[in-house]
Amino acid sequence: MKESDLQYVLALQHVPNLGDASAKKLIRFAGSAEAVFKEKKSALLKIDGIGTTKLNDLFSSENLKAAEKELEFIKTNSIQAFYFLDTDYPERLKHCPDGPILLFQRGNIELTNKKILSIVGTRKATTHGVSFCEKFIEDLALLDVVIVSGFAYGIDITAQRAAIKNGLQTIGCLAHGHNQIYPGVHQKYVKDVEANGGFLTDFWSTDVFDRNNFLKRNRIIAGLSEATVVIESADKGGSLVTADIANSYNREVFAVPGRPSDLQSRGCNMLIKSQQAQVLSSAADLIYMLNWQPENRTQAVQKQLFVELEEEEELLYDYLKEKGKEQLDLIALNCSIPTFKAATLLLNMELKGVVRPLPGKLFEAV
Structure with a gap:
């Protein structure tokens, strides 16, 4: 403009x-x-x-x-400003009544026709939470997903670093203007994020740094994406606020469950118990629920050309060769494999080029 x-x-x-x-x-x-x-x-x-x-x-x-x-x-400072009525304003954020009238960007963000996922969680992440987050994003890599988070300590920065490691675009939503970076220790990641995505904020360079800014920032995290994933959260915190906002926008919310005794799992368990989030135990759960498929199946298959089928993959393949087209739930039932695991196996097999997904959660052997 x-x-x-x-x-x-x-x-x-x-x-x-x-x-x-x-x-x-x-x-x-x-x-x-x-x-x-x-x-x-x-x-x-x-x-x-x-x-x-x-x-x-x-x-x-x-x-x-x-x-x-x-x-x-x-x-x-070479900042791009996006007006909420412009075509280049993030599409999903347009549908949020309290989305910012102006959004300020630094970096190389491209969201057109992209799968976008927000990942949030505690700043005091456990080794289990960090490990889950890294593996989860690694398993999403071939789907070319854009990872959105808050560039904070813990799960946020883990998700954004894992995205960069796996060649995915990542967006850091800031609770301040582009004249600073918080936390300061994350300054070392700024160039990598800008080279593989960038930063968004609706705050000015003159805005006072305030705790309430983080809560306001969370509406952008929730609004940009198709779904929000909570990986570890205590019974209070910004992650739960983001999940609540995502629900208010009618977006999908997922939470990773944990033991009742684990402090950093109480928030996730509460979201699941109160039916504010669906259970997430692997990338396959998300892929199945959102019906996501790889953007470039040819490239995915090429990466797997010489990989042989595992024993359970062979079982599924033989079943589909004999049965023909079949729904995921029936495949899992008749092969005596849990549905979540069957979904993961079938995704791997699709990337290897031996099965093909069809509408209606159907699969067939190639």
Whole structure:
């Protein structure tokens, strides 16, 4: 968008007590951000949900002055700004009523026609949680999934490093402007993230660093993706907030279960028990529930050309050769293999080029 248009959107974003949902109402009513500032206050007050408090500071000259300064920061630091009505604004985030009217990006993010998954969890990750996260992302590698997280300690940074290791795009959603990195110790990962994705935030360079920013940031993590996965969480924390937001957006939520005595599993167990999340024990569970398939099956098969079938894979293959097309649940039942394991085996076999997935959770031998 033009600089003059961007400055007015920035000015609207700067208005205290307004919020993104209300700002969108004003823009849709007036036709543009610039038109909002030229509209009569009495007319704006007729909009449902827009009261005097939200408009108190709308016409202050400070909004445009602050916007001019932030616009200069954006230009100087090669930051991309995405407006919620533009075609290049993240598609899934468009459908979130409180999604930011402006989103600021650094890096090389490409989300068009991508499978996008948010992974969150405790900052005090256990060795089991870290191991599960790394293996989980490794098993998703051939599906070309974009991994979204919060660039924080623990599960967040584990997920983003694992994504880079496996050649996947990753996005760090920041709770501050692009003028800093928190935690500072993660500065060493910034170049790798920007080379394999990038960072998104709706905060300005002038925003004060505050704990509540992290909770606000979580709506972007949840809103960008098709599903959110919680890997370890205590009975309170930001991960549970993200899961709650994802549910409010009608997105899929998965949680990795743990022993009742494990402190860092209590949040996940609670999500599952209260039916706010589905059980996740492997990448195959997610692939099955979301009906995801590899983007480039030819490439996947080429990687596996000379790999022989394992004993259980041979059992499934022989069954499909004899039976023909069959549903996953029946394959698992008749071969006496748990469904989650059969799903993993069939995915591996598909990548080896010996089975083919069909609509309706059907599979057939090639």
